Every structure is written in structure tokens, then in C-alpha cells.
Amino acid sequence: MGTDNWKGHVNGILYGIQFDRALDDSVVTRVADGVVGGLYPGDxxxxxxxxxxxxxxxGPLNDQAETPHSEESIRAFLAQLSTALNARTPS
Structure with missing residues (x-):
């Protein structure tokens, strides 16, 4: 997957969390459910x-889909999301 492709996926996720005040477990679950449920591009x-x-x-991950979250918070959230998605059985 080229840079443009993975950045597009990440930007879609960042767009979906831009209004969340905290990137907590409930947001991780909501986004993971959305990925599995087909609400985000790709499987x-x-x-x-x-x-x-x-x-x-x-490089920065928050450079195109700006959110109020720090780079460190975004990276931690994406790592939690990856863990949550890895724990789910593929359909």
C-alpha cells in the first residue's frame, strides 16, 4: 500500500474522531466497529x-485531517485501534 493509500485510510479515521474530546476506549470501540461494519473505506x-x-x-499524521489531538495522542489511539482490530475475528 502506497503512502497516499494508507494516509487516506488514516485521514478517514482522523476525520471520524475530530470532535471526540478524549480518545478513550469507547472511541476505539466505535471506530473498530465502524471498520468491521464497513463505515470506513477498505476492509x-x-x-x-x-x-x-x-x-x-x-512524519506527522495530523497534517491533512486536523484534529485537536496531539500527535502523541493520535499515535497512541491508532496503536489501540490496531490492537482492537487484531483481536477481532475477520468476517
């Missing part, structure tokens, strides 16, 4: 690949 495997690439990326 679970594509999203996991995008999250893996995003977490390895050294």
Missing part, C-alpha cells in the same frame, strides 16, 4: 495495514 485487513504503516511513519 479490516487494509485498515490494519494502513495503521501499521502510519505507526512506522516518522
Amino acid at each position: 479490516r485487513a487494509e485498515t490494519l495495514d494502513a495503521l501499521d504503516q502510519a505507526l512506522r511513519y516518522s
Whole structure:
């Protein structure tokens, strides 16, 4: 998956959390449910690949889909989301 592709997945996720005050477990669950339920582009495997690439990326993740969350908070949230998606059985 190229940079544009994984960034598109991540930007979609960031867009979906931009109004959440805290990136807590309920937000992780809501986004994971949305990924599995088809509310985000791509399937679970594509999203996991995008999250893996995003977490390895050294540049900013909040540069296109701005949120009030810090880079550190976003990275922690994406890591939690990856863990949550990995724990789910693929359909």
C-alpha cells in the first residue's frame, strides 16, 4: 500500500474522531466497529495495514485531517485501534 493509500485510510479515521474530546476506549470501540461494519473505506485487513504503516511513519499524521489531538495522542489511539482490530475475528 502506497503512502497516499494508507494516509487516506488514516485521514478517514482522523476525520471520524475530530470532535471526540478524549480518545478513550469507547472511541476505539466505535471506530473498530465502524471498520468491521464497513463505515470506513477498505476492509479490516487494509485498515490494519494502513495503521501499521502510519505507526512506522516518522512524519506527522495530523497534517491533512486536523484534529485537536496531539500527535502523541493520535499515535497512541491508532496503536489501540490496531490492537482492537487484531483481536477481532475477520468476517
